[in-house]
Amino acid sequence: MLAVVDYDAGNLRSITHGLRLAGVDVVITSDPALVRSATAIVVPGVGAASDTMRNLEQRGLVPAILESIESGKPFLGVCMGMQVLLTYSEEGGLHNCLNVLPGVVSRLPEGVKVPHMGWNQVRHQGNHPLFTGIPSGANFYFVHSFYPNPSSTSDVLALTEHGITFPSVIGQGLVMGTQFHPEKSGNWGLRLLRNFVEICREAA
Amino acid sequence: MLTPRIIVCLDVARGKVIRGTKFSADREVGDPITLAAEYNHQGADELVFYDITASAEGRSLFIDVLERCAEQLFIPLTVGGGVRTPDEVKRLLRAGADKVSVNTQAVANPSLIHESAQRFGSQCIVLSMDILHQGDHYCVVTHGGRQRTDLDAVDWAKRGVELGAGEIVVNSIDADGTKEGYALSITRQIAEAVPVPVVASGGAGKPEDFYTILVEGRADAALAAGVFHYGELTVPQVKDYLKHRGLSVRLDIAGLQQGEEN
Known part of the structure; x- marks a missing residue:
């Protein structure tokens, strides 16, 4: 069973159904015990980093998520659910995040439209199983003003351009995160979710 | 690089998609889920559902339509129509x-934009503005085009962004339903005045209209309804034309050989 973590972050329907289409049992939950008992975790999300961290902390979800990652269970973070993996975010002042992947979340530069909203190309850095069957350069749907910048280049799995070239997929081992929304990215997005489910099956 | 978005708008009343010209002459055209799935298949980059009843009963039907669409469609959905409070934004x-778009109520109560953006993030709050050519400028109109205000369109767009709107929809009442092209100069003025994406709306009739508003009008996205609903144009026709004119457009798996994207 895969847990989609619900911390009051808006639309969970699309990601839940996208994962179910991949043939996996999904529970939407804000209960730390259920998160601990899940075989894999997906943290979706929009909004601000500080609110996301506060919402996760208030529900006692931070230790549950960290224990699950430490025990080697697959993790997929989407947008804000990915950004909280880094050490801290510069959104609205400095805010500590989970520090699972060392690095910082910074604002996109001036001179381009922010939020970065729409479909943009995702260029693979290497052959990660998350990209099986998806061509490098396929378009995915983005909506964000801040981007992840991991300290280690080996944690960067794909790049996208909007004013600057920024990491749009990051990860280390079974911890993965996308800046775009696979659940809103048409068939390529559904394929990426299916690939994550496949990674979970192999890890089990 | 971002690809320009082609957005299809579905006006929903009592659970059905309706289309009118210049905000009048309602005419039923079909089931929203069926139409939404068709546009998804055609490669629409985004769908807008606009609740044109916004009565309590209409809103419940609308929520039901929205829930079913979100479970079946995996592209962005924007909704609007009669949104009055941040709690209604949350419900949607x-x-x-x-994304949720606000319009008339944001004019009456600009804090609706600010409070909603604070609670849910600017990225999901869209300021939709209906505008009318008047003398040497464009003014903002409300209540579906029936009521004029003193607000200048460019000023209101800038104010909306200051309050927290993450996207602006510029809907020309003059151009709406004419099929003679989008309102070019005002869309460009607004697109150059605000740092957030701008969506042009009203007036699409032929593929060139999309190209013109995206390139000369500097719009980030072009929205249309009627030309698509009546089958006068399809989304692939528009995208093929844009691609032919040198713009990069999004193609999905259904419409391309593997590796052909871009």
Whole structure:
């Protein structure tokens, strides 16, 4: 069973159904015990980093998520659910995040439209199983003003351009995160979710 | 690089998609889920559901439509129509909307933009403005085009962004339904005046209209309804034309050989 973590972050329907289409049992939950008992975790999300961290902390979800990652269970973070993996975010002042992947979340530069909203190309850095069957350069749907910048280049799995070239997929081992929304990215997005489910099956 | 978005708008009343010209002459055209799935298949980059009843009963039907769409469609959904409070914004987001647009109520009560953006993030708050050519400028109109205000369109767009709107929809009442092209100069003025994406709306009739508003009008996205609903144009026709004119457009798996994207 895969847990989609619900911390009051808006639309969970699309990601839940996208994962179910991949043939996996999904529970939407804000209960730390259920998160601990899940075989894999997906943290979706929009909004601000500080609110996301506060919402996760208030529900006692931070230790549950960290224990699950430490025990080697697959993790997929989407947008804000990915950004909280880094050490801290510069959104609205400095805010500590989970520090699972060392690095910082910074604002996109001036001179381009922010939020970065729409479909943009995702260029693979290497052959990660998350990209099986998806061509490098396929378009995915983005909506964000801040981007992840991991300290280690080996944690960067794909790049996208909007004013600057920024990491749009990051990860280390079974911890993965996308800046775009696979659940809103048409068939390529559904394929990426299916690939994550496949990674979970192999890890089990 | 971002690809320009082609957005299809579905006006929903009592659970059905309706289309009118210049905000009048309602005419039923079909089931929203069926139409939404068809546009998804055609490669629409985003769908807008606009609740044109916004009565309590109409809103419940609308929420039901939205929930079912969000479970079946995997592209961005924006919703609007009669949104009055941040709690209503939340209800629509929970039902499956990715973005919520505010219009008349934001003019009456600009804090609706600010409070909603604070609670849910600017990225999901869209300021939709209906505008009318008047003398040497464009003024903002409300209540579906029936009521004029003193607000200048460019000023209101800038103010909306200051309050927290993450996207602006510029809907020309003059151009709406004419099929003679989008309102070019005002869309460009607004697109150059604000740092957030701008969506042009009203007046699409032929593929060139999309190209013109995206390139000369500097719009980030072009929205249309009627030309698509009546089959006068399809989304692939528009995208093929844009691609032919040198713009990069999004193609999905259904429409391309593997590796052909870009």
